Amino acid sequence: MSAKRKRPGPAADSAVTEHEKSVHEVIRSKKDMGVSQWEIKREINLAENIITKCIKSLVSKSLVKEVKSIQNRGRKHYMSAEFEPSSEITGGAWYVEGSLDTEFINVLKEQCWRKIYGVKVATLEGIADAIKRSNVCQIELTKQQVEEIVKALVLDNEVMEVKSTGTGEFASIPVGKVCYKCIGKRGYGGEPKLGALAFIPCGVCPQISRCTPDGIISPNTCAYYQKWLDL
Amino acid sequence: MIKLLNARFVERCPASEPVLTNPTKQELSARKRAAKYAKILEEQETLEQRVVEAAAPPEALRFLLLTQTEPAAEGKDETSSPIVAPGEKRKHDALESGTEYGATDEPVVLWRANFEEFIRRLRHKACIENVKTRLDDGAVTVLKAMLEATRSTEKKVKTENSVPLSLSSIYEEVIKSEDGRNITFDRVRASLIQLSCPPFVIAANESYSIDFKKIIEMAQNEEVESIVLKRYGKDAYRMFRLLSNSSHLLETDKIADAAFVEKKETPKILYKLWKDDYLQMEKLQVTGAKRLTQFLLWKVNKKLLREHVLDEMFHASLNLSQRVAFELEQEQELLNIPRDKRLSRLRKVRLLLESSQMKLDDAIMLFHDF
Numbered sequence: 001m002s003a004k005r006k007r008p009g010p011a012a013d014s015a016v017t018e019h020e021k022s023v024h025e026v027i028r029s030k031k032d033m034g035v036s037q038w039e040i041k042r043e044i045n046l047a048e049n050i051i052t053k054c055i056k057s058l059v060s061k062s063l064v065k066e067v068k069s070i071q072n073r074g075r076k077h078y079m080s081a082e083f084e085p086s087s088e089i090t091g092g093a094w095y096v097e098g099s100l101d102t103e104f105i106n107v108l109k110e111q112c113w114r115k116i117y118g119v120k121v122a123t124l125e126g127i128a129d130a131i132k133r134s135n136v137c138q139i140e141l142t143k144q145q146v147e148e149i150v151k152a153l154v155l156d157n158e159v160m161e162v163k164s165t166g167t168g169e170f171a172s173i174p175v176g177k178v179c180y181k182c183i184g185k186r187g188y189g190g191e192p193k194l195g196a197l198a199f200i201p202c203g204v205c206p207q208i209s210r211c212t213p214d215g216i217i218s219p220n221t222c223a224y225y226q227k228w229l230d231l
Numbered sequence: 232m233i234k235l236l237n238a239r240f241v242e243r244c245p246a247s248e249p250v251l252t253n254p255t256k257q258e259l260s261a262r263k264r265a266a267k268y269a270k271i272l273e274e275q276e277t278l279e280q281r282v283v284e285a286a287a288p289p290e291a292l293r294f295l296l297l298t299q300t301e302p303a304a305e306g307k308d309e310t311s312s313p314i315v316a317p318g319e320k321r322k323h324d325a326l327e328s329g330t331e332y333g334a335t336d337e338p339v340v341l342w343r344a345n346f347e348e349f350i351r352r353l354r355h356k357a358c359i360e361n362v363k364t365r366l367d368d369g370a371v372t373v374l375k376a377m378l379e380a381t382r383s384t385e386k387k388v389k390t391e392n393s394v395p396l397s398l399s400s401i402y403e404e405v406i407k408s409e410d411g412r413n414i415t416f417d418r419v420r421a422s423l424i425q426l427s428c429p430p431f432v433i434a435a436n437e438s439y440s441i442d443f444k445k446i447i448e449m450a451q452n453e454e455v456e457s458i459v460l461k462r463y464g465k466d467a468y469r470m471f472r473l474l475s476n477s478s479h480l481l482e483t484d485k486i487a488d489a490a491f492v493e494k495k496e497t498p499k500i501l502y503k504l505w506k507d508d509y510l511q512m513e514k515l516q517v518t519g520a521k522r523l524t525q526f527l528l529w530k531v532n533k534k535l536l537r538e539h540v541l542d543e544m545f546h547a548s549l550n551l552s553q554r555v556a557f558e559l560e561q562e563q564e565l566l567n568i569p570r571d572k573r574l575s576r577l578r579k580v581r582l583l584l585e586s587s588q589m590k591l592d593d594a595i596m597l598f599h600d601f
Contacts (some may be wrong), residue, residue: 095493099493100491100492105491107354124410148489149327152489152490155468155472155473156467156469156472157456160429162429163428165424165428169424183520192453192456192457194457194461195453195454195456195457195458195594196590197591198460198462198542198546198589200587200591202363202546202550202551203461203547204462205460206462219549219553220556220557222550225550229558229579229580
């Protein structure tokens, strides 16, 4: 192991061993990104069990903390105590404890949809404003975060993105500005109309490529058809 | 017959012995040169294609009904007599005078059904149905009127845009229709704005033309997306829509972020879609400071996907008809079940199968003909 310059650390540092110090050094060097045990091992030449021991000891001395990473939720991730995990590790506002906060996202989605529905045609600023005023959300959302939510609504086919023409329902919006409108006649969360192929068992059949008129899988013997026709 | 012709449901048969004009020397050498230099695999015009082209009656004659019926049609006003394109009138008259007086050597005119017109009408109907699911009745009435007014100018089935119409001519057409009799001018204008915001209708210089390509494409996308939703679930649906609307390849993590899908689940779903040919994947390897990182990039190839879906539709259609035949056969064999019960089940099953078949036929046309 190469000799390393000693850092002037907190008083507790004095009680740590040489090994612990070098492990801490590696962890600290990763700043708010943190590091996994596997990566520590790659960087310093110590036996696995020694590294494990060092980390345990550092954690108990509150010099290092364990954080959750969205990249690798199964693997333990360590960070020096003075840093806060970066959004790359936590996944940003939409993540809690390393997993996607679907409930929060769904509430926000519905709220955004209601705001758009209420005014027929809405701009992003309008939606962000309305969300802020209604206090549905404890933390303050940035415009970009609202945009992410609205874009997801577009992907859900609940809302469509249109450009203002400056006339009719767009009268109050400058020409060319991107706006959002609720789609058609169904309410929030309504499934889109089933297509002709999706309506019949063949449309969603995982075995369609193996289905032949006289084969083992055939329309005459098909279990999906049986279920469909006996309803 | 006149009615059928006016509606263009029948047309003149192509000439039985078309005369082919040989391409001139100049044309030939030009073609040779082009082939030599460009070396592009361009579809060569085959002899068959040229014969078909030569045999087709000229557009002006295609729907022209001449002579024999003339005496019967006498007394009717000008509008009910066969359609004659302006400028063709004189020629028409000349032909008539030649045939009217015992011109027995005149070849018999043969007629046939004009399938192109049938497909065109079905295509228009599909467009109306698609718009109906999104917009109100006013917009649908306006679209119908526009289709009515521009239909005769369409040259081929897969027309991309209709000829532009001015606001006043659209209004005139709208009030001619039964649904549109009471619609005001302003209402028509508002409907046109509605129609142009997911662009079903393109507005330029105060005139409006129908964007067929867009409407048909939307309907096709909807069909494919609904399969993805049913087969792979809501997360996959969002991811697929993201990729389908993106003009370039997207990386796995970016897809997860935009579609709000768990980072860990994303590759699994993408992989499933890829395995079933709904997506295309490209691997990108980047050598970083320490190690090789591999990124997976994804996209939707709409053309290939449409073919794939059409294939499955044909397969499904075959399955449906097979199952109908099978059910009928079964009905004859299962004699131990009371007749009433058998018949009521059969009726139910046939209704379901055959109505699905019809819906599927519409979808097949959407992908195959429109």
